Amino acid sequence: MIQFWVAALALTTLLYVLLDGFDLGVGILFGLAGNETYRQRMLAAISPVWDGNETWLVLTATILFGAFPRIYATLLSAFYLPLIVMLGALILRGVAFEFRHKAIAARWVWDLGFAGGSIVATFIQGMTVGALAAGLPMQDGHYVGGTWGWFSPFACLCGLGLCLGYALLGAGWLVAKGEGLLRERAYQMMPALTIGVFGFLAVAFVYALALNLRIMERWLERPYLIVFPAIGAYAAVQLVRGIQFRSDLRPFRMTGLIFASAFATLAISFWPYMIPFAVTVDEAAAPPSSLSFMFWGAGLIVLPLTLGYTAVVYRVFRGKAGETGHYE
Amino acid sequence: MDMSALLLSRLQFAFTVSFHIIFPSFTIGLAAWLAVLEGLHLASGRPVYRRLFDFWLKIFGLAFGLGVVSGIVMGFEFGTNWSRLSEASGPIQGPLLAYESFTAFALEASFFGVLIFGRPRVSPLNYFIATLMVALGTTFSAFWIMVNNSWMQVPVGYALDHGNFVPTDWTAIIFSPVVWVRFPHMLLAAYLTGAFCVAATGAWYRLRNTYAVEARVMLRMGLGLAAVLLPIQLFFGHLNGDYVHERQPIKFAAIEGRWHDEQPAAEVVLAWPDAAGERNRFELKIPVLGSLIATMTLDSKEVGLTDFPRQDRPPVAIPFFAFRAMVGCGLLMMALAWLGSFYELNGRLDRQRLLLWAIFLGFPLPFAATLTGWFTAEVGRQPWTVYGLMRTADAVTPGLTPGATLASLVFFGLIYLLIFSFGILYIYRLLRAGPAVKAHAAATNPKRPLALTGDSPTTEVEAMERAR
Numbered sequence: 001m002i003q004f005w006v007a008a009l010a011l012t013t014l015l016y017v018l019l020d021g022f023d024l025g026v027g028i029l030f031g032l033a034g035n036e037t038y039r040q041r042m043l044a045a046i047s048p049v050w051d052g053n054e055t056w057l058v059l060t061a062t063i064l065f066g067a068f069p070r071i072y073a074t075l076l077s078a079f080y081l082p083l084i085v086m087l088g089a090l091i092l093r094g095v096a097f098e099f100r101h102k103a104i105a106a107r108w109v110w111d112l113g114f115a116g117g118s119i120v121a122t123f124i125q126g127m128t129v130g131a132l133a134a135g136l137p138m139q140d141g142h143y144v145g146g147t148w149g150w151f152s153p154f155a156c157l158c159g160l161g162l163c164l165g166y167a168l169l170g171a172g173w174l175v176a177k178g179e180g181l182l183r184e185r186a187y188q189m190m191p192a193l194t195i196g197v198f199g200f201l202a203v204a205f206v207y208a209l210a211l212n213l214r215i216m217e218r219w220l221e222r223p224y225l226i227v228f229p230a231i232g233a234y235a236a237v238q239l240v241r242g243i244q245f246r247s248d249l250r251p252f253r254m255t256g257l258i259f260a261s262a263f264a265t266l267a268i269s270f271w272p273y274m275i276p277f278a279v280t281v282d283e284a285a286a287p288p289s290s291l292s293f294m295f296w297g298a299g300l301i302v303l304p305l306t307l308g309y310t311a312v313v314y315r316v317f318r319g320k321a322g323e324t325g326h327y328e
Numbered sequence: 329m330d331m332s333a334l335l336l337s338r339l340q341f342a343f344t345v346s347f348h349i350i351f352p353s354f355t356i357g358l359a360a361w362l363a364v365l366e367g368l369h370l371a372s373g374r375p376v377y378r379r380l381f382d383f384w385l386k387i388f389g390l391a392f393g394l395g396v397v398s399g400i401v402m403g404f405e406f407g408t409n410w411s412r413l414s415e416a417s418g419p420i421q422g423p424l425l426a427y428e429s430f431t432a433f434a435l436e437a438s439f440f441g442v443l444i445f446g447r448p449r450v451s452p453l454n455y456f457i458a459t460l461m462v463a464l465g466t467t468f469s470a471f472w473i474m475v476n477n478s479w480m481q482v483p484v485g486y487a488l489d490h491g492n493f494v495p496t497d498w499t500a501i502i503f504s505p506v507v508w509v510r511f512p513h514m515l516l517a518a519y520l521t522g523a524f525c526v527a528a529t530g531a532w533y534r535l536r537n538t539y540a541v542e543a544r545v546m547l548r549m550g551l552g553l554a555a556v557l558l559p560i561q562l563f564f565g566h567l568n569g570d571y572v573h574e575r576q577p578i579k580f581a582a583i584e585g586r587w588h589d590e591q592p593a594a595e596v597v598l599a600w601p602d603a604a605g606e607r608n609r610f611e612l613k614i615p616v617l618g619s620l621i622a623t624m625t626l627d628s629k630e631v632g633l634t635d636f637p638r639q640d641r642p643p644v645a646i647p648f649f650a651f652r653a654m655v656g657c658g659l660l661m662m663a664l665a666w667l668g669s670f671y672e673l674n675g676r677l678d679r680q681r682l683l684l685w686a687i688f689l690g691f692p693l694p695f696a697a698t699l700t701g702w703f704t705a706e707v708g709r710q711p712w713t714v715y716g717l718m719r720t721a722d723a724v725t726p727g728l729t730p731g732a733t734l735a736s737l738v739f740f741g742l743i744y745l746l747i748f749s750f751g752i753l754y755i756y757r758l759l760r761a762g763p764a765v766k767a768h769a770a771a772t773n774p775k776r777p778l779a780l781t782g783d784s785p786t787t788e789v790e791a792m793e794r795a796r
Contacts, residue, residue: 048441051396055437058429061403066426069418076407076414077725083408084736088743091397095747098393102754109750147732287494290419294426302430306438313438316449 001291005067006281008299012063014263016056018169018256023050025170027093027118028163029189030111038182039111045177045321047097052310054090059306066294068284070141071274078136078143079128079150086124093117122166123159130158133208133215133266138278154207161200165259168193172252177321183248190243190251197258198236214277218269225268232261334724336733337409340740342706344401346699347744351395353698356470356515357522358388359436359463362443364549366459370452376541383542383763384526387755389444394751396437398744403429409733413713413723417493420486420501421476428472436465470518474511475502480714481705482506482575493714506575509567516561517701519553521694524661526550527668528691529759531684534677539762547672551687554665562658572708573622576715579708581633582644583651584618585611593618593630598652601644606634642710650703657697664690 023046033039064072076083092113100110127150134154137145171193174186208216219225235257242250272280285291362384369377403425406414414421442450442458450458485500486493495501527550533543573580581587585596587606595617599608619628633641668687671677677684709715713723 048445051440052434052438054396054400055429055434058400058403058433059426061407062422062426062429064422065403065406065414065418066422066424069415069422072407072418072422073411073415073725076404077409077411077728080408080725080728080732081735083404084739087401087404088739090400091743091747094397095393095751098390099747099750099754102390102757103750106750109746143727146727147729286419286422287489289495289498290423293495293498294423298423298427298430302427302434306430306434309435309438313441316442316446 001288001295002067002281002285004295004299005063005285005291008303009060009063009067010263010267012056012060014260016053016060017259017263019049019053019056021166021259022046022169022173022252023053024093024118024122025166025168026173027114027170028122028167029170029174029186030118031115032189033185038185041178041182041321042174043097043100045174048317049313050094050097052313054094063294067286067291068274068281069286070279070284074141074143074275074279078145079131081147082124082127082150086121089117089120089124091117093121119163122163125159126162126165127155127159129162129266130155132270132276133158134211134213135215135276136278138275141279141283154204154211154213157200157204157207161197161204164193164196164200165255168197169252169255169259172255176248176252179320187243187246194236194239194243201262215269222268225265228261228265228268232258232265235261332730333728333733334721336730336737337724337728338720340733340737341405341409343737344398344405344740344744346702347748348395348398348402349698349702350695351391351398352466352469353514353518353521353695354525355388355392355395356466356518357520357525358384358391359459359466360519361522361526361549362388363456363459363463366456370456376545379763380542380545383758385443386758389440390751390755390758392436392440394747397747399433401740408736409725409728410713410723411725413718416491416718416723417480417714420479420493420495423495424472424476424479424501428469428476432465432467432469432472434465435468436462439465466518467515470514471511474514475504475507477705478504478506478510481510481709482571483714483717488717493717506571509564509571513561513564513568513701516557516564517694517698520557520561520661521698523550523554523557523665524694525691527554527665528688531668531687532759533762535681535684535688539764542763547668547677547687551665551668551672554661555669558658558662558665562662565655565658569621576709577631578633578636578641579647580622581631581635582642582647582708583704584622584630585644585648586618586630586632587634588632589629589635590618590632591629592616592627593622595621599648601648603641603644640711642708647704647708650700650707654697654700654704657693657700661690661693661697664693 026042026046030039030042033042061072061076064075094117096110096114096117100107100114103110131150131152134152136143137149143149168190171186171189175183175190178186235254239251239254239258241247242254270276272282274281274284362381365377365381365384368374369381406421406425439458439461442455443462446458447455479501482504483493484504485495485497487496488494526546530543530546530550533539534547569580572583584593585599585601585608586593587608592615594613594615596608596611596613599611599613602609616626618630619625622628622630633644664683664687667680667683668677671680671683711719711721713720
C-alpha cells in the first residue's frame with residue numbers, strides 16, 4: 001500500500017512537471033514574444049489545458065497530505081516563504097488567462113503577471129528540488145532551519161536550471177502546436193535553450209561534486225542509476241535531430257523524456273528517503289487505514305479515470321492550435 | 329510558540345478562506361444553472377437558452393478562475409501555517425482532501441477547458457455531458473470539503489495514537505449525520521447564490537428596459553428557484569442548529585447569547601454581549617422561545633456559557649452577530665423571492681420598480697449569508713481546531729515567526745485585493761454589456777468569432793420571442 005502511494009506520488013509529480021512544465025515554459029517565453037499576435041497564439045496553445053495541468057500540483061499536495069502527512073507538514077512549513085510566493089505567482093499567472101482579454105487599459109498588468117508569475121513559480125519549484133537534494137537542516141526528523149534554512153546558492157542554481165528546462169519544454173510545445181512564424185520562432189530559440197539546459201546540468205553536477213553532497217554517493221552505491229543519464233543522452237541527440245529536421249513533435253517528446261530521466265535519477269537517488277537522509281518513506285506513511293481508504297477509491301478508480309479523461313481532453317484539443325481562432 | 333504568529337496565521341487563514349468561499353458558492357450554483365440552460369436548449373431548441381448559456385459561461389469562467397487559484401492556496405495553507413494540525417489529523421483530513429482534489433478539482437478543471445473552448449470540437453451531447461461533469465465536480469468538491477470540516481466540528485471514527493488521529497471507521501466519518509445536514513445547507517446556499525445573482529441580473533435589465541426575453545427567463549427561473557429553496561434552506565438551517573445544540577453546547581450558548589442556565593430559556597433577539605461581565609447589554613428577548621427553538625418544548629433547560637471555563641469559550645460576539653446577520657439575510661431573501669415571484673407570475677413585476685431595485689441590489693445577500701454562516705460555524709468552534717481535542721493554539725506550525733507570517737499575510741492581501749477588484753470590474757462589465765456582447769468582444773478581441781451558431785438576434789425565432 002505504501003509502495004502504491006509512492007508510485008502514485010511519483011506519477012502525479014512527474015505529470016505535473018511535464019504538463020504544467022510546458023505551460024509555465026510558454027509563460028516564461030511569453031515575455032520574449034514582442035507583439036500581440038504572438039502572445040495571443042501562445043496563449044491559444046495552452047489555454048484549454050493549463051487549468052487541468054495545474055491540478056496535478058494539487059493532486060500531488062493532497063496525496064502528500066493524505067498518505068504522507070509528516071512530509072506534507074514538514075516540507076510545506078519548512079519552505080514557508082518560497083511556497084507562499086509561488087502560490088502568489090501561480091495566482092497571478094492563472095487569472096491572466098481570464099483577465100487579459102477582458103482588460104482594456106490594464107492588459108500590461110496581466111501580461112506582466114503571466115510572464116513574471118511563470119518565471120517566479122518555476123524558479124521556486126527548481127529551488128525547492130535543489131534544496132532537497134542539497135539536504136535540509138533536519139534534526140530527529142524535524143526541520144530546524146528556521147525561515148531561511150532552505151536557502152543556498154546551489155538551490156538557486158537549480159531554480160535557474162528549471163527555468164531553462166521549462167522554457168525548452170514550452171518551446172517544444174509551441175513547435176508542436178504552433179504554425180507559421182510562431183513555430184519558426186520557437187525553433188529558433190531551441191538551440192540556445194538546449195545548450196542552456198545541458199550547461200546547467202554540467203555545472204550542477206560539478207558543483208554537487210565540489211560541495212561533496214551526500215546524494216552524489218548514491219552514484220557509487222547504485223551504479224545502475226547510469227541508465228537514466230544514458231536515456232537522457234539518447235533523448236538529447238534525438239532532440240537535436242528533431243530541431244534540425246523540423247520534426248514538430250519530436251522536440252517536445254524528447255525534452256519530456258529528458259525531464260523524465262532526470263526525475264527518475266533524483267527519485268531513485270532519494271529512495272528510501274522522502275526528505276533525503278532524514279525521513280524515510282516508511283516513517284512518513286500514514287496509518288494503513290488511511291492508505292487503504294485512499295487506495296480503494298481515489299487510487300484504484302479515480303486516478304485511472306483522471307488519467308483517462310485528461311487524455312480525452314488532450315485528444316479533443318489535438319493538432320495545431322491556430323490563431324486563437326477556434327478555441328476562443 | 330509565539331502568540332502573534334498564531335494570531336497572524338489565524339487572520340491569514342480567515343482572510344484567504346473567506347475570500348475563497350465567495351467564488352465556489354457562486355460557481356457551484358452557476359454550474360448547475362449552466363447545466364440546466366444547456367439541457368433546456370437541447371430539449372427545446374429555444375435560442376434564448378443558448379444566449380443565456382454563452383453569457384453566463386463567461387461570468388462563470390471568471391469566477392471559476394478566481395475560485396481555482398484561491399483554492400490552491402487553501403490546499404497548501406494547512407501545511408504551511410498549521411503543520412501540527414496537518415501532521416496529527418493528516419491521516420483523516422488528508423485522504424478527504426485527496427478525494428476532493430481527485431474527484432472534484434481534476435474533474436471540473438479538465439472539463440472546464442472543454443466548456444470554454446470545446447463547443448466547435450465536440451458534439452452537442454458531449455458538450456452537455458461536459459457541462460454536467462463541471463456541475464458534478466463542483467458538487468463533489470463541496471461534499472468532501474463539508475465532510476472534512478464536519479469532522480473538525482464533530483470528530484468521529486478515529487482513535488488517538490501518540491497525539492495523532494488514526495481513522496478507524498471511514499463510514500462513520502463520511503456518513504456522519506452532521507455531514508448530511510451541513511452539506512445540503514451549503515449546497516442550497518450555493519444554489520441560492522446562483523439564483524439570486526441570476527435574478528438580480530434579470531431585474532437590472534428589466535429596469536433598463538433591455539434584453540426583455542433574457543430578463544424574463546432570468547427573473548422567472550432565479551426568483552422561482554429561490555422562492556422554493558429558501559424555506560427548505562431554513563429547515564436545514566434549523567437541523568444545523570439541532571446538531572450544534574446536541575454536539576457543541578458552548579457554540580450554541582454563544583450563538584444564543586445565553587450566559588447562564590435558563591429554564592424555560594428565553595430567546596435573545598438582539599443584544600450586545602459583554603464577555604468580561606458575562607452578561608448582555610441592551611438585551612431584547614422573548615421568553616420561552618429559546619426552549620422552543622432548541623428542543624421544540626416549552627420548558628427545556630438550556631445551558632449558559634458560564635457552565636464552561638473561560639478558556640473553552642469562543643469569542644461570543646462574532647458567532648452571536650454573524651448568526652443574526654445570516655438569518656436576517658435569509659429572511660430578506662425569502663421576502664424578495666416570494667414577492668418577486670408573485671408579481672412576476674401575475675405579469676406585474678414591471679410596475680414594481682422599487683421591488684425590482686431591491687432584487688437588483690439584493691445580490692450581495694446570499695454571499696453575506698454564506699460568509700456569516702461560516703463565521704458562526706468556525707469562530708463558534710474556537711478555541712478548538714478539532715473540536716474538544718486539539719486547540720487552535722496547538723495546531724500552528726512550531727517555529728513560524730511573526731515576521732514571515734506578517735509578510736505572507738500582507739502579500740496575500742495585496743494580491744487578493746488586486747485580483748478581486750479587477751475580477752469584480754470585469755464581471756461588472758460583462759453583466760452591464762449583457763448577452764449580446766458583440767461590440768465589446770470585438771473591441772477587445774478581434775479574433776473572437778462573433779456569433780457562434782445560428783443564434784443571431786435577427787433570426788425569426790428570436791423575433792417571435794421578442795414579440796411575445
